[in-house]
Amino acid sequence: MPQAKTLETIARIIGAKNLLTHPSDTKPYLTEWRENYRGKALCIALPLSPKDISEIVKLAAKEKLHIVPQSGNTGLVGGQIPFDKNRAILVSLARMNKIRELNPTNNSITAEAGCILANLHHTAETANRLFPLTLASKGSSQLGGLLATNAGGHNVLRYGMARDLTLGLECVLANGKIWHGLRALRKDNRGYDLKNLFIGSEGTLGIITAAVLKLFPIPKGETTFLAGLQTPQQALDCFHWAQARSGGALSAFELIPRIGMDFVLKHIPETRDPIRNPSPCYLLGALDSEISAEDASEKAQAILSELMEKNLIKDAVLASSEARREALWKLRESMSEAQKREGASLKHDISVPLSKMARFLEEAEAAVKAFLPEARIVAFGHIGDGNLHINISQPVGMSADGFLALREKIGRILYDLVESFDGSISAEHGIGVLKRDELARRKSQTELEMMRQIKRALDPDNLFNPGKLL
Amino acid sequence: MKILVPIKRVVDYNVRVQVKPSGSVDLDNVKMSMNPFDEIAVEEAIRLKEQNKAKEIIAISIGPAQASETIRTALAMGADKGILVQSPERLEPLNVAKILKAIADKEKPDLIILGKQAIDDDCNQTGQMLAALLNWPQGTFASKLELNGDSITVTREVDGGLQTLALKRPAIITTDLRLNEPRYATLPNIMKAKKKPIEQTTPESYGINPAPRLEILETLPPKEREGGVKVESIKELVEKLRSEAGIL
Numbered sequence: 001m002p003q004a005k006t007l008e009t010i011a012r013i014i015g016a017k018n019l020l021t022h023p024s025d026t027k028p029y030l031t032e033w034r035e036n037y038r039g040k041a042l043c044i045a046l047p048l049s050p051k052d053i054s055e056i057v058k059l060a061a062k063e064k065l066h067i068v069p070q071s072g073n074t075g076l077v078g079g080q081i082p083f084d085k086n087r088a089i090l091v092s093l094a095r096m097n098k099i100r101e102l103n104p105t106n107n108s109i110t111a112e113a114g115c116i117l118a119n120l121h122h123t124a125e126t127a128n129r130l131f132p133l134t135l136a137s138k139g140s141s142q143l144g145g146l147l148a149t150n151a152g153g154h155n156v157l158r159y160g161m162a163r164d165l166t167l168g169l170e171c172v173l174a175n176g177k178i179w180h181g182l183r184a185l186r187k188d189n190r191g192y193d194l195k196n197l198f199i200g201s202e203g204t205l206g207i208i209t210a211a212v213l214k215l216f217p218i219p220k221g222e223t224t225f226l227a228g229l230q231t232p233q234q235a236l237d238c239f240h241w242a243q244a245r246s247g248g249a250l251s252a253f254e255l256i257p258r259i260g261m262d263f264v265l266k267h268i269p270e271t272r273d274p275i276r277n278p279s280p281c282y283l284l285g286a287l288d289s290e291i292s293a294e295d296a297s298e299k300a301q302a303i304l305s306e307l308m309e310k311n312l313i314k315d316a317v318l319a320s321s322e323a324r325r326e327a328l329w330k331l332r333e334s335m336s337e338a339q340k341r342e343g344a345s346l347k348h349d350i351s352v353p354l355s356k357m358a359r360f361l362e363e364a365e366a367a368v369k370a371f372l373p374e375a376r377i378v379a380f381g382h383i384g385d386g387n388l389h390i391n392i393s394q395p396v397g398m399s400a401d402g403f404l405a406l407r408e409k410i411g412r413i414l415y416d417l418v419e420s421f422d423g424s425i426s427a428e429h430g431i432g433v434l435k436r437d438e439l440a441r442r443k444s445q446t447e448l449e450m451m452r453q454i455k456r457a458l459d460p461d462n463l464f465n466p467g468k469l470l
Numbered sequence: 471m472k473i474l475v476p477i478k479r480v481v482d483y484n485v486r487v488q489v490k491p492s493g494s495v496d497l498d499n500v501k502m503s504m505n506p507f508d509e510i511a512v513e514e515a516i517r518l519k520e521q522n523k524a525k526e527i528i529a530i531s532i533g534p535a536q537a538s539e540t541i542r543t544a545l546a547m548g549a550d551k552g553i554l555v556q557s558p559e560r561l562e563p564l565n566v567a568k569i570l571k572a573i574a575d576k577e578k579p580d581l582i583i584l585g586k587q588a589i590d591d592d593c594n595q596t597g598q599m600l601a602a603l604l605n606w607p608q609g610t611f612a613s614k615l616e617l618n619g620d621s622i623t624v625t626r627e628v629d630g631g632l633q634t635l636a637l638k639r640p641a642i643i644t645t646d647l648r649l650n651e652p653r654y655a656t657l658p659n660i661m662k663a664k665k666k667p668i669e670q671t672t673p674e675s676y677g678i679n680p681a682p683r684l685e686i687l688e689t690l691p692p693k694e695r696e697g698g699v700k701v702e703s704i705k706e707l708v709e710k711l712r713s714e715a716g717i718l
Contacts, residue, residue, distance in 0.1 A: 220499060227657075274654045293501055294539060304657050317654035320543050321503035322484030324654065 001063055003042065003086070010045055010089070013055045018095065020044040029090055032081055033074060034340060037433070039081035041068070041088040046095045050170060050178045050209040053091060057207070058176040060089055061463055067091055068465050069203040071113055071142035075149060076347065077432025079202045079468050093144045096209060099123050100182075107215045108167060108184045113144025113208050120213070129215035132159035136333040144208050150200035152428030154332075157384045158251040158288070159216065161428070162199060168212035169195040174205075174459040184212045197454060202430050203465040205458045221293035222251070223300045224286045224325045227307070227316035228279030232383065233358040234312045235283045239384050241312070242285065245303050249296075252286040253384030254332050260378045263338040263393075264331050271330060274317045283313075283383070284332050335380055339391055344400035345378075346407055348390040348414050352423030357386055360421045364390060367413050372406065374398070387427040390414060415442065431469045439469070471524045471580040471639075473515045475549065476570055477508040477531050479540040480590040489691045504540045507585025509547075510645040513652035514615060515583050516548035523617050526550050528577060532557055532569055538668055545663035546655035552668035559680045565673070567599035572676035574604055579640065581622075586611050586644040597644035608642040609635050613649050 001009075011019045020026050021043045030039040042065065047053050060067050068082035071093045082088030097114035104127040111120055117138040124131040133146065135153030145151075147169070151162045159165065168183035181195055198206055229235055235255050243250050258280050264271055275282075287303075289296035297318060307313045319325040339345045352360045361379060368375050374395030381389040392410060394403035415425045419442055431439050440448065448470075455462075455470055481487055482501040490496045504512075518524040529544035531537040532555040541552035555569055574582060587594035601608035609615075609624030613632070616623040622637040627646055655663075673680040701707045712718045 226654075272651065275656070294536075301657065301660055305661060308657060316657040318657070318660065320655060321506075321509075322482045322501060323506070326484065 006059065006063055006065070007043055009059055010043065010056060013059075014045055014047045014052050018046040018048070020046070026090075029070060029073065029092060030081065032078060034076075037078040037081045039083055039088075039090075040085040041082040041090045042084075042086060044090045044092055046092045048095050050172055053172045053207055053209060054176045054178055056089065056091060057172055057174065057463065061174070061176070061461060065089055066463050066466050067207070069093065069144065069148070069207045071144035071146075071148075072116065072137070072140045073145075074137040074141040075145060075432065076349070076429045077426070077434035079149065079430055079432030079465065080145065081433075083433075083467065091207060093142060093207075093209070097142075100210060102127050103184065104129055104215070106184050108212050109215055110168075110182055110184075110210060110212045111143055112210045113142065113147075115143045117141050117143065117146060124215050125218070127215075128218060130218045131165070131213060131215055133162055133165055133213075136336065143211060143213075147199050147208050147211055148201060148203050149430040150428075152382065152385070152387065154252045154254060154382060156382060156387075156428075157253055158248070163196060165214045166195060166199060166211055167214060169198055169208055170210040171198050171206040171208050174461065174463045178209075179206070182210060182212050197458070200430070202432060202469045204455060204469050205464060207464070219251075219288035219296075220291055221289040221296040222286060222325075223289075223293065223296040224252075224284070224319040224328050225300050225304060225316055226274055226328050226331075227283050227285070227304060227313040228275050228277070228281075229283065229313045230280055231358075232281060232361050232379070235281065235383055236354065236358055238283060238307050238312050239354075241307060241310075242287075242303050243384075245306070246287055246299060249288050249299065250285060250384065251288050252284070254284040254381060255383040255388065256282040256284060256332055256335070256380050257378055258282075259376060260335050260338070260380050261331065263342050263378070264334045267338040267341040268330070268334040271327070271334065274328060274331075275315050277315065279314055284328060332380075335378070335389075336391075339378060339393055342376075343394045344403050345394065346392045346404070346410055348392075348411065348425075349387070349427050349429040350390060350414070350418045350423055350425060351385070351387040351427035352418060352421045354386045356421045356423075357383065357388075360417065360423070361388070364414055364417055367417060368392060368410060371410065371413055375410075382428075385427075386423075411438065433468055436467070436469060471518075472526045472528070472577065473518065473524050474570070474574060474577060474579040474582045475508070475511050475515050475527060475529050475544065476566070476582070476584045476596070477512065477529055477540055477544055478505040478585070478588045478590075479503075479531060479533050479537045480505045480588055483589055489689050493689050494686075495689060502536070502540075504543050505585050505588045505590075507587060507589070507645050507647070509585075509652040510647070510649050511583040511585050511643075512544045512547050512549060513650045514643075514645060515581075516653075517650065518581075518617065519548065524581075528553060528579070530555065530570065530573060532561055532566055532673070534558060541668055542660075542663050543655060545666045545668075546660040547653060548659065549666075551666055553671060554668055555671050555673060555676075557673050557680045560682050560686075561680060562682050562684060563593045563595035564599055565678060565680050565682075566596050567603055568678050569673055569676055569680075570596070570600050571603040572678065574600075581639060581641060581643065582606075583643045583645060586646055597642050601642040604640075604642070606640050606642050607637040608644070609637055610642075610644040611646040612643050613646050615643060615649065 070080040093113040096112040101110040132155040376393040482503040515527045527549040529549040530553045614625035626633045
């Protein structure tokens, strides 16, 4: 079938105005937000139902085309970007944004893949429930991508990752069948857990079109604090102490280095330093209470006082209002944006066992500095989960291109170290195209072979997101 | 110099309040905080103290027992002592102003700094009424404040520009948003604040009956916004502006 005919058929399935081919229309879908990836595709299709997608999938299989699913286009590893002008159909889930069911009795919500995360939060709130998955891009990231990449964010400590929050899925498979797996069961041991194959598969096994998600009671009270300290090791000591003392009520525990704070204060409007005397690093924490905000605040005060007596923290502030809470979180959530404005940066989303984190960080910093003495290392993030984003900003005075040319070498240095510490080269961002070769190099042959067998079983013709992940 | 800072416990600015079917605002389990304009007042008083222009700052709150939490926040920021006037009633600005006058008569402050309005009822009356009751000069909506001996220079944001007033103390200042950016309370100061004194009184102890004079007839949520629509042509747009929006 000639291309024009294919496009015509797709237009007939989804309606002509939901098929985009003009460069000005397709550009937002084909450009990764940091502009690290500029893609190409035959067309962008915006279907409205699993049935539409099923028909597109069947057509693609027949015409030997392939499909790249995309939702909010906030991914960081290029998984959502197609690169084939003649054969790639980008299927955007953005129009599939209905909440199908909000069920407070079941503590569940059934939502389509195009639902924006912040909308899920608001919808759950209307039933006095919490959907705990949250991250910096909550205003634009959509459910489909969050599940396909098994997103983490800063509530993982208490509620787990996207995988832990999913009860059921609806997916379109490579043979065009729709898998109706929208179950709301907490317990279901009927054989293989199929949904967990698709969660974290980065669109390589099927297209997630809807999901049943877990909801939780909204904690009665919450308090957010920022503390200044000397070293990441102290942050870890604080974490262990605070977790034990709070009885599991810690919901977030993030590390912010001073250099990251400086970038944010310099580049992001309406930010300011909450603590008068600067510290080498900071921890941003949150603690929930089942009683009240005052109770949460009292508990945090008690724990922080103890940490101060132990000389682990130098100073701390507590958010006295929601606006202050948001202001504290803004410092953390603007970190990537601020670093982007500071120049080119190389990002490494890694995890190591908590027990090895401090030594890893020390060695990582030393290794990068030995290679590039003026490198500006910004290591921040979910230290309570053993996950840090080690982002390296270009040295002052070095050209962006010159610095970015070191991508492989710096990656090799860090990832070798991660491997020797039994860590992961992708904690929460996924593999995409960015880390595909690195994955092939570092994952064991046994594991890679199992992954390939699963891929062959579910998508034998390599229809879904080829060139990504595997 | 002594400064009084009246502060109010209000529904947190970021909370989206709901109207109960019974017709009142649902305050159960709602996050409460210090009125943001009052926070600015506390900050300004502390800055005057840090410049050695003030000696003592007293934070006053009138309201339920939990208003003591709000006073603790002011004490943690740097106020020296608190007065809690416990009153379960819904308070109207005139009653608040009368209670504050009674406290001012007793404490004899040189300055009273308060928020220009509370964000829950948006009355914007207490400061002005208090100035009238005390017969003191007032500088409302202050965006800048300077003290020189007995004279106070207040810059006010008015329509079309800035107005500068010179006042003699004692005086009333009400704060606008741009006066300052309030500090975060640090942990050591929060702990110290727990030991600072809070005097407990009631409106009756000042001879004031706090019963409201106004009756609330109805509370309604704002009209729900309807989703936008895309129009196909300018002709359709004009037509909708005429028939649906009623603008043309």
